Amino acid sequence: MSFARREVLKMGAAALLAGGATRALPAAATTTGFAGSRKADHTLRIGTGLVELAPDTIISTTTYNGRFPGPLIRFTEGRPVVVDVHNDTDTPEQLHWHGQIVPVSVDGSAEEGTPYIPAHGMRRLSFTPGPAGFRFYHTHVVPMGDLSKGQYGGQVGPVYIEPKDNPGAYDQEVFLVLKEFQPAFSSSGDMASDFLAGSPVPELRRKGESAMADSLRRGMPHGYEVGYSAFSINGRKLGHGEPIKVKAGQRVLFHVLNGSATEIRSLALPGHSFRVVALDGNPVSRQAEVPVLWIGTAERVSAVVEMNRPGVWVLGDLSDDDRNAGMGTVVQYAGHRGTPRWAAPPKFTWDYRTFAQPGPPTVRPDHVVDMLIEKRNAAANGFNVWTLNGKAFDMHTGGPVVRVERGGRYRLRFHNATDDVHPLHLHRHTFDVTHIAGTPVHGLLKDVVMLGGYQSLALDFTADQPGLSLFHCHQQIHMDYGFMFLLRCA
Numbered sequence: 001m002s003f004a005r006r007e008v009l010k011m012g013a014a015a016l017l018a019g020g021a022t023r024a025l026p027a028a029a030t031t032t033g034f035a036g037s038r039k040a041d042h043t044l045r046i047g048t049g050l051v052e053l054a055p056d057t058i059i060s061t062t063t064y065n066g067r068f069p070g071p072l073i074r075f076t077e078g079r080p081v082v083v084d085v086h087n088d089t090d091t092p093e094q095l096h097w098h099g100q101i102v103p104v105s106v107d108g109s110a111e112e113g114t115p116y117i118p119a120h121g122m123r124r125l126s127f128t129p130g131p132a133g134f135r136f137y138h139t140h141v142v143p144m145g146d147l148s149k150g151q152y153g154g155q156v157g158p159v160y161i162e163p164k165d166n167p168g169a170y171d172q173e174v175f176l177v178l179k180e181f182q183p184a185f186s187s188s189g190d191m192a193s194d195f196l197a198g199s200p201v202p203e204l205r206r207k208g209e210s211a212m213a214d215s216l217r218r219g220m221p222h223g224y225e226v227g228y229s230a231f232s233i234n235g236r237k238l239g240h241g242e243p244i245k246v247k248a249g250q251r252v253l254f255h256v257l258n259g260s261a262t263e264i265r266s267l268a269l270p271g272h273s274f275r276v277v278a279l280d281g282n283p284v285s286r287q288a289e290v291p292v293l294w295i296g297t298a299e300r301v302s303a304v305v306e307m308n309r310p311g312v313w314v315l316g317d318l319s320d321d322d323r324n325a326g327m328g329t330v331v332q333y334a335g336h337r338g339t340p341r342w343a344a345p346p347k348f349t350w351d352y353r354t355f356a357q358p359g360p361p362t363v364r365p366d367h368v369v370d371m372l373i374e375k376r377n378a379a380a381n382g383f384n385v386w387t388l389n390g391k392a393f394d395m396h397t398g399g400p401v402v403r404v405e406r407g408g409r410y411r412l413r414f415h416n417a418t419d420d421v422h423p424l425h426l427h428r429h430t431f432d433v434t435h436i437a438g439t440p441v442h443g444l445l446k447d448v449v450m451l452g453g454y455q456s457l458a459l460d461f462t463a464d465q466p467g468l469s470l471f472h473c474h475q476q477i478h479m480d481y482g483f484m485f486l487l488r489c490a
Contacts, residue, residue: 038082039082040084041082044083046063046088046095048088049061051181062089062149062155064155072158072160074161077162078128083127085117085124090119092116092119093117095139098136099280111470133278134158135300136298138156142395142480147226151259156179176257176267178260178267179259180230180327181228181231181232184226193421196421198437200453201415205454208417232326240326243329247334248310252304256303258295261477265295265317268344272307272309274304274305275305276301276354282445284355285357290354296450297423299446312338312339314328359442360440361442361460368411369412370415371388371413373387380481388485392481393483399486403487405489409461410461410462411459416454416456421453425471425473426447426461428465433446433449433459434460437452448474466490468486469489470484470486
């Protein structure tokens with residue numbers, strides 16, 4: 001998905017910071033319903049079909065509008081829209097507008113109370129998009145052990161919400177959706193988290209390792225994880241899609257979405273660096289150049305690359321196995337031909353602090369809520385169960401629920417007593433990361449943030465959205481087996 005020479009959001013971030021504090025984003029004036037007889041601005045159809053990742057890799061999956069990824073949807077901040085969503089499958093569906101501040105009736109989460117899109121039916125959604133930036137849409141059904149459902153399938157599509165004013169410019173804009181297919185359960189262990197900055201907290205490590213040793217003594221095996229055999233960028237395996245064609249001297253703005261159900265992804269372009277200008281669609285308070293992008297499940301990175309190394313290159317994952325199985329694409333300079341080249345960059349640590357302002361925010365929270373994350377090894381028919389303060393989310397009762405006061409500023413402090421990386425996501429809000437990798441920071445506005453194994457993290461948000469808002473780990477198998485809670489704002 002490439003768009004040449006157009007105006008874009010200015011990537012400065014001074015307006016984000018007011019004395020180091022995060023300003024609450026206003027709720028969208030949004031409704032749902034049939035909006036009279038107005039013609040829809042966009043139509044999405046959920047249905048099953050075939051996706052050709054390569055001539056020898058054709059998969060059957062559920063998609064939007066018969067393709068993967070789903071169509072790029074462009075909204076304009078503050079301009080109301082109508083979207084018709086048709087469900088051509090045999091099961092009810094949810095479509096979540098990830099990263100947008102919309103009412104419960106639109107958000108796309110059954111846990112919050114969003115109505116389902118009925119099987120062989122449709123819902124008309126009318127709402128005001130916002131905030132500006134790179135967002136996306138995806139299914140939000142709970143597959144549990146069914147690897148044909150939920151985010152294991154192909155229901156992922158990018159959204160770009162144009163700001164009201166676009167003073168910036170670039171030469172080319174490229175949207176990339178990273179996604180794996182052909183999932184299978186295994187007990188091979190978790191992904192290492194040594195790519196993240198920060199050190200384990202000794203007390204959390206002792207607690208987690210003690211719990212693991214106890215479960216192994218009781219004969220409990222390692223719980224199931226999910227692995228994949230096919231990998232793609234924009235629905236094509238490396239070597240089977242159209243190359244990204246560039247010219248020497250161009251500035252290319254890459255918008256990268258990790259559309260995985262469970263995997264953390266990396267991305268490098270040999271001989272080039274990425275100037276990160278936005279995370280999760282929100283301009284960073286400090287731009288920085290990095291050799292590698294590390295992108296948690298459901299995270300988005302927007303980065304400018306100066307095209308100053310002519311040739312034919314592989315833009316791909318650091319994992320040789322995953323890249324060779326398809327997780328890559330080709331960048332081709334004008335006038336150059338030949339076999340695409342790959343060279344691994346030096347080892348690089350992903351450090352969110354690079355893009356934040358040092359020190360705590362000047363505005364103190366009204367309330368602080370501590371959450372201890374623990375794992376019950378293989379406790380649910382071989383699946384790990386995840387608990388927050390000793391409780392796993394119950395799909396039947398819809399709890400636990402944390403009550404918050406309208407307009408209050410809250411700090412959630414997470415303490416991870418597991419060795420897993422957790423991409424933490426809060427619906428219908430943007431939060432400010434205020435403590436990470438052992439350091440107080442502010443001005444890093446996100447809707448997903450990775451919490452490293454045996455580490456702690458704090459984030460601040462303003463409870464300005466009425467009703468229920470879901471908080472969960474965006475690793476599908478974690479949220480399905482307990483890692484969720486609801487915020488209730490009166």
